[in-house]
Amino acid sequence: MIKPSPDFQRVAATLKREEPDRVPLGEFLIDPPVKEAFLGRHVGNSLTRADNYDVAADVEFWYRAGYDYMHLAPNYLGLFTGGWNVQEGEYSLYDDAPVQKAWMEEHRSVIRTKDDVESYPWPDPNEVDLSDLVQAANLLPEGMKLTSGTWGIFETTRALLGFEGAAYALYDQPGLVESVLERMGDFLFRLFLRVLELPGLGALWFADDLSSVDTYFVNPNWYRRHLFPWMKRYNEAAAAKGLPVIYHCDGTMWDVLPDVVECGFAAIQPVEPKAMDIVEVKRQYGRHLCLIGNIDLGGSLTMGTPEQVKAEVHRRISELAQGGGYMVGSSNSITSYVPLENYKALIEAVFRWGWYPVVA
Numbered sequence: 001m002i003k004p005s006p007d008f009q010r011v012a013a014t015l016k017r018e019e020p021d022r023v024p025l026g027e028f029l030i031d032p033p034v035k036e037a038f039l040g041r042h043v044g045n046s047l048t049r050a051d052n053y054d055v056a057a058d059v060e061f062w063y064r065a066g067y068d069y070m071h072l073a074p075n076y077l078g079l080f081t082g083g084w085n086v087q088e089g090e091y092s093l094y095d096d097a098p099v100q101k102a103w104m105e106e107h108r109s110v111i112r113t114k115d116d117v118e119s120y121p122w123p124d125p126n127e128v129d130l131s132d133l134v135q136a137a138n139l140l141p142e143g144m145k146l147t148s149g150t151w152g153i154f155e156t157t158r159a160l161l162g163f164e165g166a167a168y169a170l171y172d173q174p175g176l177v178e179s180v181l182e183r184m185g186d187f188l189f190r191l192f193l194r195v196l197e198l199p200g201l202g203a204l205w206f207a208d209d210l211s212s213v214d215t216y217f218v219n220p221n222w223y224r225r226h227l228f229p230w231m232k233r234y235n236e237a238a239a240a241k242g243l244p245v246i247y248h249c250d251g252t253m254w255d256v257l258p259d260v261v262e263c264g265f266a267a268i269q270p271v272e273p274k275a276m277d278i279v280e281v282k283r284q285y286g287r288h289l290c291l292i293g294n295i296d297l298g299g300s301l302t303m304g305t306p307e308q309v310k311a312e313v314h315r316r317i318s319e320l321a322q323g324g325g326y327m328v329g330s331s332n333s334i335t336s337y338v339p340l341e342n343y344k345a346l347i348e349a350v351f352r353w354g355w356y357p358v359v360a
Contacts (some may be wrong), residue, residue, distance in 0.1 A: 002351045006068045006143035008202045015203065015244045015266045015290045017325035023317055023354035025067050025347065026292040026327030028205060028248050028269055031336040033094040034343060035061045049075045055132050059139045066347050069202055071147045072136050074191060079123035080160060081110070093337055109165035117179050120160070125191035130198065137200035145202030148195050149245070150188045152208020154227050157181045158217075170218065178226055185230040192234060196241050203266075204238050204245045206231065211251035213275045220255045228259050235264030246292065250332060251275050261288045269293045270331045282320050291320060293329040295346060301330055301338055306345035313349035321358040328354065 010020035032051070035043045039061045044053030055072075062070035111120055137146045157180045158166045169176045195204070208231075210216055210223060231247075238245045244266035252275040253260065253268065260268060270293030271278045278294045294316060295301055300308040313328055320326040328350045334343055 002066050002347060004063055004066055004141075006063060006141055008068045008143060008145040011068045011145075011202065011327070012244075014324055014327055015246070017286065017290055017323065019322075019324040019356045021356060023321045023350055023356075023358070024327045025065070025350055026269065026329040027067070027334060028071060028207065028246075028329075029333035030061075031334060033336045034334050034338060034340065037094045037340045038065060038343070046072055047075075048078070049132070053132075055135045056139055059136055059141075063141050063144060066351065068143065069145050069147045070136060070140060071205065072133055073148055073150065073205070074128050074130055074133065074195060076123070076125075076128045076191065077151065077156075079128070080156065081121070093339055106163040107165075109162040110160045111176075111180055112161075112165065113173070114176055114179060117176070117183065120183075122183055122187065125187050125194065128191055128194070130194065133195075133198055137198060140200055146198065146200045147203045147205060147246075148198060148201065149205035149207070150192050150195070152206065153181060153185045153188055153230050154208050154210065154217075154223075156188070157184045160184075167217075170222075181226055189230065189233060189237075193237060196237060196243070201241075201243060204234075204243055205248055206234055206245055206265075207248035209248075209250045210256060211249070211253065211275075213251055213272065215252070216255070220259075223256065224259060228263055231260075231263040231265075239264060246290075257281075257285055257289075261285065266290055267292050267327075269327075270329060270333075272331050274298065278316070279319050282325070286323070286325055290325045290327065292327040293331055295328065295330050297331045297333075297335065297338070301342055301346065302335075304342065306341050309342045309345040310349040310352075313346055314353045317350070317353050317358055321354070321356075 010022060011024045013020040014024055032043055032045050041057055042054060043057045043061060044051040046053060046058055059070055111117055133148055160180055166177050235245050246267040246269055247260055247265040248269050250272050267290035271281060271291050273294055273296050278291060282291060295312055300312045
């Protein structure tokens with residue numbers, strides 16, 4: 001389909017809002033069935049490390065799909081007992097086997113009171129096994145680098161409190177949510193510092209959803225008091241290593257984009273099209289932030305034809321890539337309901353129209 005030519009420098013230049021030789025592909029998550037259908041062999045689940053996860057096969061997928069990096073996060077979500085659900089559901093387009101999904105708890109609270117905060121078996125970040133990340137870094141083809149990072153402090157806090165429990169606690173038990181968030185921030189930041197020491201690292205990701213399509217889960221001022229200071233620490237620690245940090249956040253971000261810039265993030269992903277006009281985001285914040293994603297998971301990528309996907313990618317490259325600062329990817333992740341031919345069309349379009357100088 002394409003001839004891979006990995007060079008992480010094109011990602012590094014794009015994250016600095018500079019023009020490399022070609023617009024890079026940028027993706028945060030790709031579901032196992034997509035990887036396996038693309039590659040024609042077993043890969044397994046990189047999120048849960050279940051189903052005999054094969055690091056070497058995962059490396060091969062990222063290479064053959066045309067990426068300049070491989071993304072792999074530490075496997076620690078299972079340490080937070082009760083805060084996450086993992087089960088099979090949602091049949092994929094690729095076979096009749098159900099897809100294993102992990103998602104945060106919304107209703108049941110693992111932590112309900114401040115006493116629960118003290119009695120909860122908080123894990124030790126030093127005990128998280130990073131050996132598969134080291135293995136991945138050592139297996140990367142020449143030109144590729146590893147990206148890693150952690151899931152979000154706020155969303156993992158919500159998982160332990162239950163989304164509903166967290167919302168009620170903000171009013172009924174002042175200080176409870178903040179107490180859990182501080183414990184979670186301490187764990188994740190200490191783990192992040194370990195990740196920063198990994199070999200072959202090119203960039204970091206921080207993933208914390210703050211909003212839905214049209215509103216925020218809590219008042220943005222609460223984020224400014226309690227969450228954004230942690231984000232700033234992440235970026236300061238990464239900057240000391242000369243590494244950029246990409247922020248994954250679904251939904252609307254308009255009210256917090258100045259804060260994201262102030263925290264020091266190099267890029268945002270996925271710029272959800274139902275929530276924000278990416279052309280306007282580029283106009284207002286293109287000097288400060290690289291933009292990644294936006295190819296519509298609720299449109300051409302899932303329900304369109306390969307030609308429609310190519311047309312959308314071509315349009316976004318024409319609108320956004322001049323001057324650098326744009327990486328092509330989905331508006332969330334490549335899910336198991338994205339047809340393989342549409343995913344391949346996205347990649348092919350980048351290799352066809354993504355070369356600089358880009359013609360608008």
